[in-house]
Amino acid sequence: MSSPQWLVDRRSAAVQTDQFAMPSSEEEVWRYSRVADVDLSQWAIVSDRSEGVPAGAAALLDSLGHLAGSVVVRNGSVVAARLDEALVAKGVYVGSLVDGPDAQTSLGVVADGGPDVFGRLNDAHFLDGVLVHVPAGVTVDAPIAIIDWIDIDGSAVYPRLVVRVGADADVRILDWHGSADITALVSPLVELDVDRAGRLSYGNVQMRGPRVWQIASQVSRVLNDGTLTSSHAGLGCDYGRMRTDCELIGRGATGNLSAVYFGTGSQTLDFRTFQHHAAPDTNSNLLFKGAVGGHSRSIYTGLIRVEKDARGTNAFQTNRNLKLSDTAWAESVPNLEIETNDVKCSHASTVGPVDEEQVFYLESRGVPTEIAERLIVAGFFDEVLEEFPVAAAVPLIAAAIDERLDAGVNS
Amino acid sequence: MGELRIQGLTAEVAGRQILNGVDLVVKSGEVHAVMGPNGAGKSTLSHVLMGKPGYTVTGGSVSIDGVDLLGLPTYERAKAGLFLAMQYPVEVPGVSLEELLTEALSALGRDSSVVHTTVAAEAERIGLATRLLDRPVNVDLSGGEKKRNETMQLAVLRPKFAILDELDSGLDVDALRACSRRVEAATTEFNLGVLAITHYSRLLEELKPDVVHVLAQGRIVAAGGPDLADELERTGYAEWAEDEAPPAAADPFADPFA
Numbered sequence: 088m089s090s091p092q093w094l095v096d097r098r099s100a101a102v103q104t105d106q107f108a109m110p111s112s113e114e115e116v117w118r119y120s121r122v123a124d125v126d127l128s129q130w131a132i133v134s135d136r137s138e139g140v141p142a143g144a145a146a147l148l149d150s151l152g153h154l155a156g157s158v159v160v161r162n163g164s165v166v167a168a169r170l171d172e173a174l175v176a177k178g179v180y181v182g183s184l185v186d187g188p189d190a191q192t193s194l195g196v197v198a199d200g201g202p203d204v205f206g207r208l209n210d211a212h213f214l215d216g217v218l219v220h221v222p223a224g225v226t227v228d229a230p231i232a233i234i235d236w237i238d239i240d241g242s243a244v245y246p247r248l249v250v251r252v253g254a255d256a257d258v259r260i261l262d263w264h265g266s267a268d269i270t271a272l273v274s275p276l277v278e279l280d281v282d283r284a285g286r287l288s289y290g291n292v293q294m295r296g297p298r299v300w301q302i303a304s305q306v307s308r309v310l311n312d313g314t315l316t317s318s319h320a321g322l323g324c325d326y327g328r329m330r331t332d333c334e335l336i337g338r339g340a341t342g343n344l345s346a347v348y349f350g351t352g353s354q355t356l357d358f359r360t361f362q363h364h365a366a367p368d369t370n371s372n373l374l375f376k377g378a379v380g381g382h383s384r385s386i387y388t389g390l391i392r393v394e395k396d397a398r399g400t401n402a403f404q405t406n407r408n409l410k411l412s413d414t415a416w417a418e419s420v421p422n423l424e425i426e427t428n429d430v431k432c433s434h435a436s437t438v439g440p441v442d443e444e445q446v447f448y449l450e451s452r453g454v455p456t457e458i459a460e461r462l463i464v465a466g467f468f469d470e471v472l473e474e475f476p477v478a479a480a481v482p483l484i485a486a487a488i489d490e491r492l493d494a495g496v497n498s
Numbered sequence: 499m500g501e502l503r504i505q506g507l508t509a510e511v512a513g514r515q516i517l518n519g520v521d522l523v524v525k526s527g528e529v530h531a532v533m534g535p536n537g538a539g540k541s542t543l544s545h546v547l548m549g550k551p552g553y554t555v556t557g558g559s560v561s562i563d564g565v566d567l568l569g570l571p572t573y574e575r576a577k578a579g580l581f582l583a584m585q586y587p588v589e590v591p592g593v594s595l596e597e598l599l600t601e602a603l604s605a606l607g608r609d610s611s612v613v614h615t616t617v618a619a620e621a622e623r624i625g626l627a628t629r630l631l632d633r634p635v636n637v638d639l640s641g642g643e644k645k646r647n648e649t650m651q652l653a654v655l656r657p658k659f660a661i662l663d664e665l666d667s668g669l670d671v672d673a674l675r676a677c678s679r680r681v682e683a684a685t686t687e688f689n690l691g692v693l694a695i696t697h698y699s700r701l702l703e704e705l706k707p708d709v710v711h712v713l714a715q716g717r718i719v720a721a722g723g724p725d726l727a728d729e730l731e732r733t734g735y736a737e738w739a740e741d742e743a744p745p746a747a748a749d750p751f752a753d754p755f756a
Contacts, residue, residue, distance in 0.1 A: 445590045448590060451581070451584070452598060452599070452651060453603075456573060459573075462592075463590060467592055
């Protein structure tokens with residue numbers, strides 16, 4: 088399968104317009120990041136197509152129960168796609184972007200070039216890309232799963248996902264980022280487009296192997312009365328970064344953003360969020376909860392920006408961090424930038440150890456210290472996991488959290 | 499017949515001595531009330547017995563049936579048979595009551611498969627709505643619900659000795675009656691020994707004390723039968739008020755280099 092000419096042109100335009108200079112960690116949005124350690128020449132961009140569904144991805148799909156549709160992407164190539172016939176008949180599309188409806192106009196509508204150099208790299212180098220398209224008025228009852236799998240050692244991979252939810256349409260999507268135990272540099276760019284009164288619930292699980300570096304971007308655009316619920320679980324990678332740009336551009340639009348993350352060993356998990364209120368009566372609610380053990384580090388910086396016209400805005404931002412060892416480190420920097428008076432806005436952030444009083448309470452009932460701490464840490468994530476858009480993924484996330492706790496995180 | 503034995507217990511918080519040698523012996527099936535004015539060290543006593551962080555024991559001993567408690571971490575003290583019903587039960591988001599009691603029973607070496615039915619039966623007995631059982635521990639419970647919950651856990655765990663730290667604070671009379679009756683029943687049902695720390699005698703209307711102790715200035719200064727509680731209710735604790743002058747308030751105009 089070869090790319091259509093428009094895509095070839097688009098890619099080469101992206102290459103020409105940018106020299107892909109690395110940003111400096113002096114820039115606020117890259118502060119504390121490990122971008123200075125990224126050497127693009129160290130990685131081989133995947134340009135050959137991969138074939139076949141990897142066993143790891145197949146096993147995952149099997150464990151997710153009933154799905155309306157699914158796509159498996161291997162090293163950037165779509166290797167399998169399936170969608171219930173009834174939904175095909177209604178005009179729903181799940182599969183390779185280039186074969187989808189309005190491919191050329193869908194790509195880049197929300198995030199042309201992405202918010203930074205890694206987005207532009209994605210524009211220049213992504214192979215197939217995935218499109219999920221739900222036409223106006225269509226409700227997709229069961230979740231759609233995308234398994235994005237990487238298994239070429241030393242590769243640079245640029246996964247691209249475009250989701251278009253039509254007016255008053257409704258869909259739940261699980262976007263699972265997995266890999267073999269390899270080294271790789273991965274820069275996904277995700278575009279989420281929610282039309283008037285559309286409802287998109289998007290759950291993203293980042294469980295790449297422990298040597299993978301991922302620098303991801305998720306850009307969303309929500310029109311009038313639309314609702315985006317985006318939830319992230321950040322568990323894998325040596326360095327795992329996700330930037331979230333949520334653009335509420337239609338009156339009454341809502342963006343619910345949540346995340347759990349859990350760093351162990353020498354991981355760095357890095358989150359940057361932007362809640363952008365550009366229209367009146369828009370709502371955003373952000374809750375990011377993380378734990379760091381071992382020598383791991385986490386970074387959260389968030390900005391709520393409310394434009395002059397966005398009166399009647401409700402915007403909330405909460406980041407809570409548990410520090411499970413003396414050598415772990417968590418940074419949390421919330422920010423507000425508000426240009427109108429008619430808003431309800433708040434932000435809160437905490438970094439601290441497991442609550443001593445809670446441990447004492449459980450211990451006083453006979454629960455050993457270690458188990459008490461485990462219960463509290465697992466419970467800390469519950470608030471987010473209970474609302475995770477695809478329930479079938481929750482036991483898998485919880486099991487991965489348990490595994491980390493089993494391995495020991497206090498030193 | 500078991501016993502909880504406290505001998506010459508001294509303890510301090512942030513370098514300040516609060517307990518000045520507490521002596522108490524509670525036998526299985528007995529109810530001992532410890533009453534005293536504010537600041538007498540009542541809550542400190544309950545926290546020190548259970549091993550709450552932030553307190554330093556400077557002397558004395560505490561044992562259950564000869565097993566020394568002070569060298570043990572909190573959960574081992576629970577295993578030795580001690581239970582603390584807390585004055586302010588802590589909310590533990592994300593941890594369900596059933597999870598907590600399942601872990602507790604298995605750590606105590608007991609059958610945890612019966613948790614669900616035991617909890618349901620005990621909750622009904624103490625008047626705790628079953629819909630509250632699915633909530634994370636203590637989250638969004640009222641004062642009365644929290645105390646019923648504490649008492650219900652006591653009944654499920656069946657310890658040898660229970661310290662009730664102001665079980666009668668922050669709850670209505672119905673909840674108070676339900677809780678005190680349940681504890682009273684436990685003294686015969688499983689021979690529970692009780693150390694009821696309280697400021698008021700109302701707890702003791704349904705929970706009949708064998709001995710009432712007065713704790714003042716960090717030590718037991720008087721003991722008597724149930725009548726003593728009624729007397730204290732009438733006369734207050736003036737008799738045992740601090741006889742030394744309280745530390746002078748810092749003088750805001752004092753020379754800081756003096």
